[in-house]
Amino acid sequence: MEQFRVKQEITEPFGESAKRKTISESPVIALDSSDNDSSTYDDKFSSGKRSRVSDDDTGRKSGDGVVLPGGFLDPLPPKDVASSVTNENSAPAQSCKNFWKAGDFEEGLDGDWGTSSGGMDHVRVHPRFLHSNATSHKWVLGAFAELLDNSLDEFCNGATYVNIDMIRNKKDGNRMLVIEDNGGGMDPEKMRQCMSLGYSMKSKIADTIGQYGNGFKTSSMRLGADVIVFSRCSAKDGKRSTQSIGLLSYTFLRSTGKEDIVVPMLDYKKEGQEWKKIIRSSPDDWNRNVEAVVQWSPFSSEADLLKQFDHMKDQGTYIVIYNLWEDDQGQLELDFEADEEDIQIRGVNRDEKNIKMANNYPNSRHFLTYRHSLRSYASILYLRLPPGFRMILRGKDIQHHNIVNDMMMTTQITYRPQPGANQLSKDSNIVAVVTMGFVKDAKSHIDVQGYNVYHKNRLIKPFWRLWNSTGSDGRGVIGVLEANFVEPAHDKQGFERTIVLSRLEARLIQMQKTYWRTYCHKIGYAPRFSKNNMENTEPFLDYSPETSSRKKKAASKPPVSSLKKSWEGPSSPRSTPLNENIHDDDLQTTSNLRHTNGSLYNSTSANKSTLNDLSHSARYTQNPVKYEAEQEHSFNGNTMQIVTHTQSRFARVVENGSTPDLDQLVEENRRLKERLEMKDEDILGDLLHDLERERNRCKALKAQLDEVREKYENLTKEQDSAIDIFADERERRDKEEEVLRKKQKEATATIQDLVQRVKQLELEKIKSQQWSAA
Structure with missing residues (x-):
């Protein structure tokens, strides 16, 4: 308790009467001081009384119409507090209901900076800091997440x-x-630690989210101007049960012109079945605390305050945030009317188009609605929920959702960060398992992508978009990972910019690019190929409606290896002399794609040259001269010349000093055709054999199915008969039970009669003895 200081200041309660009560400031927590400051402050104000002023800023008129200044007839304060009282009685700040304008605090409030403790000054915290501190939450739903974190940390x-x-x-x-x-x-x-700045014991507790001791102040002040906290702690470690009330009110601080953050508080302890007051200084200070809390809170009396503890049993916390912030149009930032089971936000984060799309694409609903819907955001806020823990929003449970369930074609990649000099320890357990895949609505080509990055089970970056391509690349790819090796920012809506984070970003972008270019064709996008694969694959043109059919035909062509196998035949023991002369350089086709703008694209296609060789093989055998085919095709307004050189085999034969035997080539071709025809017959025979075998297997399966059906019918009949037997037995048992109950009732009545008779006989016996004795 030595880190807190109890101060006594002067509050001004609201009132409609001309005379105001003289109320000294209640004992409160000052977030900038120590116990030594408290004694100095109390001595300074112990003999002073607050001057009474009218409810408005105008002076009071006497009976003669003379305007007198406020506090004209009040006793003068001591000299040492005169300046302070003057500042206290200045006009209260005008209430501002817009969060981004509420930081315009009244200027010219000069406090007493002369006090010190042991010759050393203490830093003072101005109430404006509550507002500037809360501006870290630019997104209002991030403030809700902080409060949910505090509750989830209480699971332990x-x-x-x-x-x-x-x-x-x-x-x-x-x-x-x-x-x-x-x-x-x-x-x-x-x-008191909760109401102070920077106090946090959670950083020493495992599996807790909070660590900075600042979340409650920033989140509550981001949602509303004032917050009142009711908390009850059960008896443990030899301590009694306690309950406390704390008021952190920006309205109170502004309206009374405070220059320090002061927090009125009330504490109670349980003695027996009653709650007793914990009076820290004096009963007058306690009463002033009560008056301050009642005046600036939504509750009308101390009894009304204590009634709020009925919401909890032996322990718990009950937080009420009021004077909620409004937008520039005078409407609440939070929308409670759009959905009675949700809390949504107005403004730029709400997109009606996305709301309509969420109905059509249910697997992308969280991506489309988490920015404006608390229910949607809270459902993905935690990677894992503790067993038995419930999150309830406006009377309905929030269903926890794992983004992995929205994926298809998933894959997992383990990322192990590189330990740096001052960044990471060389711990082999510091890894992140990245689960990524296409969202199930990706075939509709909607722009959904990004990584959900968690830190210690808490979502820090929802749908973090790293790869911003100029086209449609990357669409539909989503991922989930838990990165405990990077530090989140104090508002838990981003990460600290470090080398480790930069490396992680680069690796995630690489993962997404690789995954997209590997599988994008399976969801309807044009295939992407890297430069390393261009030599082994057929070139693909950019997708356009006019060329889609041509590209599908090109993509359906078999590779060179399959064509060579079909030419040789799988059953041939060795290749023919014609096949021996076919080399890879014979299957080269030089393609020159000349576009109208003069650009030139060169590529090689082994498949096309093979098909050309096969289609013109008969003409080679009949005409052993140099053959050169030139074909021109019109393709999407561009001219493509394909010049096929197919005489390389013939040239090699001529260079060996001999001319090809045309008759021999014709004979070989005829033999090849016969072998191909024979192969087709063999294949047809095998197919017929397989078909007959499948028919027999189907017949056997049908027989088994009939047998199983017959057994099932028999079992059903047996079950029905057993049910009937059980029903009869139950009916018989019920009748027996009814008869036994009647007999039991009769026996009970008989026993009661006998007991009454015994009592009567005993009374008669006693009376007879008394008469005989008399």
Whole structure:
């Protein structure tokens, strides 16, 4: 408790009467001071009273119409506090309901900077810091995630659920947010740490998300201007059960012109079956705390405050965020009306087109709706939920969803970061398993892609888009990984820019490119080929409607190896002399694709040359002169000349000093045709044999099926008969039970009668003895 300081300042409660109550400031937590400062501050204000002023900024008029300044008839404060009281009584700041404009705090509030402790000054935290600190959450749903993290971390203390709901403020009818859980709760010390900046014990606890001690302040102040916390802690470690109330109100600090962040708090301890007050300084300070909390909270009395603990049993936390922020149009940032079972946000994150697409593409629903829907975002917020833990939003459970279930053609890649000098330890367990695949709606060619990157089970980057190609490359590829070796930013909506993160980004981009270029043709995109594969594969032109049919024909052509095998025949023991003369250089085709703009593309296609050799083989045998075929094709407005040189075999024969025997070549071709025809007959015979075998197998399966059906019918009949027997037996047993119950009732009545008779006989016996004695 030495890190906290109890201060006494002066608050001004709201009132409609002309006279205001003189209320000294309640004991509160100052987030910038120590115990020494507390004593200095209390001594400074112990003898001073706050001057009373009117409700408005104008002076009061006397009966003669003379305008008197506010506090004219009030006693003068001591000299040492006169300047401070003057600053305290300045006009309250105007309420601003827009979050991005709420940081315009009133200027000119000069505080007393002369106090010090032991000659050393303490840093003071201005209330404006609450707003500037909360601006780290540019996305309002990220603030909800911080509060869900706090509840999930309480699973180790027995939490089984977290509930987010909307209620109405009884004072003004405005909407308020409620976040509650049944975790371990907070004792008075932990409550003060929660309201302070930078206190966090979770960094020392395994499997917890929070680590900076700043999430509650930033998230609650991002959602609304004020928050009140009710927390109950059960008895443990020899301590009694306690319950505490803390008020962190930006409205209170602005309206009273505070220059320090002060937090009114109330603490109770359980003695027997009653809750007793924990008075830290004096009963007057306690009463001032109660008045401050009641005045600036949605609740009307201390009894109303204590009634909020009815929401929890032995332990838990109940958070109420009110004075929710509005947008430039005067509407709440949070939309409670679009879906009664959801909390959504208005503004640029909400895209009506994506909402309509989510209905048509259910497997891409989370990608299309997580930016504006809390239910959608919370369902993918955690990679794993603890067993038995529930997240409830407006009365309905949030169904946990794993993005892997939205994938098809999945693959897993293990990424092991390289340890650097000052980056990572050489731990072999520091790895990330990347699961990636196409979203199941990828065949519709919608622009869905990105990685869901988790850190210690918490989603940090939802659908992180790394590869921004100019065309359609990368569409449909999504991935999931848990990267515990990179540090998240303090708002948990991104990562710290480090060398490790840069390497991870580069590797993820490479993974996505490789996966896309390997499998994109399976979801309807034109195949992509790298330069290394161009020599072994047929070239593909860019997709266009006019050329799609031609490319499908080109893609369906068999490779060179398959054509050579079909030419030789699988049953031939050795190749013929004609086949021996066919080499890879004979199957070369030089293609010159000349476009209208003058550009030239050269490629080699072994498949086309093979087909040309096969189609013109008869003309080679009949005309042993140099043969050169030139064909011109019109292809999508471009002229393609294919010049096929097929005389290389003939040239080699001539160079050997002999002329080809045409009759021999014709005879060989005839033999080849016969062998091919014979092969077809053999294949047809094999097929017929296989067909007959399949027919016999089908007959056998049919016979087995009939047998199984007959057995099933017999078993069904036996089951029905057994059911009938059981029904008869049950009916007979019920009748017997009814008879036994009647007999039992009769026996009970008989026993009661006998007992009554015995009692009467005993009374008569006693009376007779008394008469005889008399």
